Amino acid sequence: MTSVLCRALRLISIFGLIAIVTDVPIAAQTSDVPPTYALINARIVPVSARPIQSGTLLLRHGKIAALGQDVDPPQDAIVMDAKGWTLYPGFIDPHTTIGMAELPSLEQDNAARARNIQARQRNGEPTPGLTPQLTSISTYESDGQALQAARNAGITAAAIAPPFGVFKGQSAIVTLGDGLLNDKVLRSHWAQHLGFERFRGEYPSTLMGVMATIRQHYLNAQWYGEAWNRYRNQPTTIDRPHYDEALESLQTSAAGEQPVVFTAWTENEIRRALKLADELGLNMIVNGAVEGWRVASALRTSNRPVLVSLDLRPRQGPVGFGSGGGTNPTDDPTLEDVNEAKSNAGRLYSAGVTIAFTGHGLDDPSNFLNNFRTAVDAGMSRDGALRALTITPAEILGVDDVLGSLDVGKTANVVAIKGDIFDADAEVEAVWIDGTYYDLGPNDNKHPERQVTDNEEENADTSQLKSRAEVERRAPVGPLDGEFPVTAVRHGTIMTVAGNIISGGTVLIENGKIAAVGPDSQVAVPAGAREIDATGMWVTPGLLDAHSHMSIEGGGNEGADSVTPEVRIIDVIN
Secondary structure, three states: OHHHHHHHHHHHHHHHHHHHHHOOOHHHHOOOOOOOEEEEEEEEOOOOOOOEEEEEEEEEOOEEEEEEOOOOOOOOOEEEEOOOEEEEEOEEEEEEOOOOOOOOOOOOOHHHHHHHHHHHHHOOOOOOOEOOOOEHHHHOOOOHHHHHHHHHOOEEEEEEOOOOOOEEEEOEEEEOOOOOHHHOEEEOOOOEEEOOOOOOOOOOOOHHHHHHHHHHHHHHHHHHHHHHHHHHHOOOOOOOOOOOHHHHHOHHHHOOOOOEEEEEOOHHHHHHHHHHHHHHOOOEEEEEOOOHHHHHHHHHHHOOOEEEEOOOOOEEOOOOOOOOOOOEEOOOOOHHHHHHHHHHHHHHHHOOOOEEEEOOOOOOOOHHHHHHHHHHHOOOOHHHHHHHHOHHHHHHHOOOOOOOOOOOOOEOOEEEEEOOOOOOOOOEEEEEEOOEEEEOOOOOOOOOOOOOOOOOHHHOOOOOOOOHHHHOOOOOOOOOOOOOOEEEEEEEEEEOOOOOEEEEEEEEEEOOEEEEEEEHHHOOOOOOOEEEEOOOOEEOOOOOOOOOOOOEOOOOOOOOOOOOOOOOHHHHEO
């Protein structure tokens, strides 16, 4: 009797629980599903098709459900009159550090820095910045202010990458709505990110050390992969290799299966990145590239895409032996420097280079669209510029099946701009991310003071910018510049070194080589030759410096380690 009563009570409890659960309203059960929106009377720019001058965009369940002139809003839709708005696909930033930790502090004195380095090495901890195994997913911390700033610029999705070091780590592609990151991830391990940063107090402390470090890591990764393959093929006869998390994480990029994003701002940095990519067989993408126009031909030939920064400040690499600086904005740019930085994107695009825009490097995210328009004003085509915000970054990131255009079935990432994106005063009014509505509206803090790099048309104050010809001293074109095939240096005192000193002599040069040396009376000068009067001068062989450090970028000798035969000076010649 007792067992029957217990069973009855259990049944009552189960049915009661069912009743309680099923009594929850349907809306509450599906609260995580965004509502349906019908944006009517909007100008719609799908990017993948011709603009619709006045139509309806329907968003349902976080996806684009319909668009066109004859779309009827369903009964359950929130209908919004979007007259005066232009709707674009959500903009995509293919390189950002939203939610990433700040850079390590470099303000320690040498003794404190040395103690910290030694303690880390004793504990077997990896060197910060030599961490290809680091993932942005594992270190992400939600930053509501940064997310809002991105949305204010119309950015609805991004590749988030760790910010520091030579081997920075691996990026993830996410949408930029509020909420848990787990619900925003499109791809968790998109690319391996590299840079040319040097370390203080430990290896690599010079640019040539950085180059050697990148090279060595990938050579080690190749060896490591081969060692594990041999073990897997013959586990009974070959010892199991030691597991290395960093080298394991490099296997996909070493095989060319995972992209490698090199942050390279200047011409020299871009050329170094291209050299390493060719040498190591990397599937490389260039990021930053404010001087990309200088190497447009090499980039086009290599068929490598470029993430062009909308930080339009001219940059320069470190100069001088032992220089401790990095690649930073130029303190005193010339007018030519400024104009070249503005026209960079247009010149790359015209050269046939695949480009996407990124806000990487911007101190103030509100300059994103202002500088975008500046690039257009400086020659970038409007169609190419819009694609560089939308479908092109989606293609580079490999997510063009869900992002980058307003097509049925794609994720409901949409930007609403009052007017047209190319209007000087156009602002982002609202965005939808995964179908969730973010009303930006008028906001006094949305557009703080812009950088001076914006195109201010006739009001631009360029009075402080000198012409490059005024501030840049170049070696003058000498008399042996090839204009004349024959040159005679006459009437000088010639120190031959190989023989006697000749007073009142002539050196005859033909096609870049010394053809004759002797007294003036004994050297016949052909008609039409250029003659240089060296009366009162000494003429000597060109001097040779047997040990020079000139034209080196990024420091001199690699002194952080005692033995460094792996470094190559040819990697860092400016």
